[in-house]
Amino acid sequence: MDDRCLMMKDYIIEYVQGSLRDEEKLMLISHLKYCLQCREELAITVKLSRLIISQEKKVPKDIKDTAFSLVKVDNKNNTLSNIRTSLEPLDQVYQALITTKKSIKLAFQFI
Numbered sequence: 001m002d003d004r005c006l007m008m009k010d011y012i013i014e015y016v017q018g019s020l021r022d023e024e025k026l027m028l029i030s031h032l033k034y035c036l037q038c039r040e041e042l043a044i045t046v047k048l049s050r051l052i053i054s055q056e057k058k059v060p061k062d063i064k065d066t067a068f069s070l071v072k073v074d075n076k077n078n079t080l081s082n083i084r085t086s087l088e089p090l091d092q093v094y095q096a097l098i099t100t101k102k103s104i105k106l107a108f109q110f111i
Helices: 003-017 022-034 036-055 061-109
Strands: none
Touching (some): 003 036, 022 036
């Protein structure tokens, strides 16, 4: 498999996903005319894509909406909790700096 075939593998995936640009599509078609290995790769990718799509189960909209709303709330709470937990050591550092500042001021009074 040469460098051109490696590039075409990416094009094959994009083609099957429907995201390949027209210019790239023409390059892929031109390449497939003479490359048996890439034609086989395309056939396998199309079959796998169809198999995956056929196995997909449809989830009712109300279940999806409920699940996503729970995830958003959960993530929001987790994020706030994580931020608070992350800031606790900074508060200790801040308090230590205040104490150090007071100590230095006190020391300068005696110099």
